Amino acid sequence: MFKKFMKFFSIIAIVLCFTSCEKASFKENTNEDNNEKIQVIVTFNPLKEFAMAIGKDKIEVKTLVPEGTEPHDFEPKIKDLKQIHNCKVFIYNGLNMESWLKKCKDSIDNKDIIFVDSSKNIDAIKINNSYDPHIWLSLLNAKIQANNIKEALIKVDSKNKDFYEKNYKDFSNNVDDLYNDYKEKFNTVENKKFVTGHAAFGYFCRDFGLEQNSIEDVFSSGEPSANKMKELIDYCKQNKIKTIFLEDMVSPKVSETLAKEVGAKTVKIYTIESKEDNKNYIESMKDNLEKVYKSLKK
Template sequence: MFKKMSIFILLICTIVTFTACGSKKTETTTVKTQNKVKVVVSFNAMREIATAIGKNKVDIVTMIPNGTEPHDFEPKAKDLESLSTAKIFVYNGFGMESWVDKVLKSVDNKNLITVEASKGSTPIENTDSAEKEEHGQYDPHVWISLKGAENQAKNVRDALIKTDSSNKAYYEKNYNDFALKLDTLYNEYNKKFKTVSNKNFVTGHAAFAYLCRDFGLKQNSVESVFAEGEPSAKKLKELTDYCKKNKIKTIFVEDMVSTKVSDALAKEVGAKVEKIHTIESKEDNKDYLTCMKENLDMIYNSLK
């Protein structure tokens, strides 16, 4: 009887110990999360930049799920809920998130710091009148530019310092490290692109204008800036002639965009199809710098 009672007491003590440990672990995790700055971002590229600056001092929520085309996104009630408890909201701007003004008016969070990441960048105007009327006058793809990303990172850094001034040195160091990597990558490829005479490349949709401005390149594309609609027969004929004239060897296609027309174009002109990153959605778990290094390398190799 005594032996049975001893086993029972030991069992109870063990359960209590494990329960206490579990509770302590949960409490510790909660405290750690509470100590972080809650940042809501619109889509993956903004997450990449916010992560580079905030690192383990931020808790980031991405509104637009991976695999969803940001141009077509419409916020839901749960998105408003995440903004109501956030310290910072980072969005790209330049018409990328057409819903921002309406959403911010609906959010009950007077202390929310909003960051239009593209503020301070020189915009590139849309040339398509229909797109300009529907989406606004600017091409929004600023982040697909090392110079543009550096400016966006600076805006995120300033917001984090404003919200969490006790960690100012931490955010400044992260920004300086990130900016140095961006500048190093820019300098490397600026030298490389100056060695090629052909500056023309073709993409699935016109997302690379800011990258082209960085390096004096020229893009032509199957679809427009906002990846809408297939090209007309006339546009396809012009693209075919353009590819042949400029000896295009690669047709670049992006994640979440149909490759049907790009595949047909590549077959017609004897080019290969290669995937390029827009960083709008997380791809193969690669960070911003990895994606941009791969982009620049692929474009450079296609021009050699």
């Protein structure tokens, strides 16, 4: 009888121990839930770069537009709308880069989401009846976009304001160092003209007093006409263009044809719309600046 009692007691002890461990585990998980990361959705890669630079381990970022897809060509699906509905902060480029945005907003009934227009306070370049949306390819604009993101994160998570402010300051200092370095370099070159496959570098040029000529316009309207091609060939010859820059999301065929016609080489340049060569924003922009600078040096 005593042995049976002890066996029963042992079973009860094990069950109580297991239950206690489960409760401890539940409390631990509950604590993790209370400290869970802020859910952030961005439309495409450069905004993710800025958000991660400011939010770091306090946030979890998901990119809405798949790699290799143009943000203005994207159409959100039901699963995308569900993701947006459950996030705290939704960051978009602005300037009609996301032409589908209004329809998307109208489909979301979560009024607590903070929608961040990263183009707020940027001096946009007007093109006909629209604006050039490629603002992130300017170092000066990147600071403004990052600041807009920082302000949104502080609004959601004010207790970590100092953390976000410090990260923004670090990012801003890195951008300033890169800008000042190449501002000085570009001031030393006489030729300020370069040629790209896609006219995405208007703000980049404005930062450094440069001039781009491109095969496709700002909105990637397709291959150039015969007349446009002749103009580009003449432009390259007159301005001694020895490099034609290629971008990942633009067909290289016409650029390669142009380069062959004028005796130039083709070189890759980053638009940063997708993650390229595993480089972060600063690394990609430094690579772009160095390549353009080398192409302009005598």
